[in-house]
Amino acid sequence: MASHPSYEQSKQVAEASRETEWSKPSFGKELFLGNFRLDLIHPQPQPDAAAVEKGEAFLDSLRVFLTDRVDRQQIERDARIPDGVLQGLKELGALGMKIPEEYGGWG
Incomplete structure (x- = not known):
């Protein structure tokens, strides 16, 4: 990729970096769903x-x-x-x- 990418190239990289599949559980999501999953944040890695x-x-x-x-x-x-x-x-x-x-x- 060029050192000064075009808008479209930059947009493609940004879109490609989006998470499309949530393979790991999320403390925030679980908390929103009413599940207090302390094991997801403690002990902190x-x-x-x-x-x-x-x-x-x-x-x-x-x-x-x-x-x-x-x-x-x-x-x-x-x-x-x-x-x-x-x-x-x-x-x-x-x-x-x-x-x-x-x-x-x-x-």
Whole structure:
């Protein structure tokens, strides 16, 4: 895939990343259905150390961006997110959380 994919290519990747079959039970879904499945969330699984490091680095970048460049009151007042904020989130990779890494997302 090109380093600057077209809208259609991007859309195909996004659509392909959707979950089509729910093979694992969901705590939230079970709770909604009235089933308290504590076994689905406890004990919490230990994440991979590299994934934790990558996630914490992303969160640090996101925190700095939100603190330095986002005017929450303006967003509340105008009832819209400015284009600059969306562009900044895009540059951070926040809009590609489920996109596979080989296509420039976070996986």
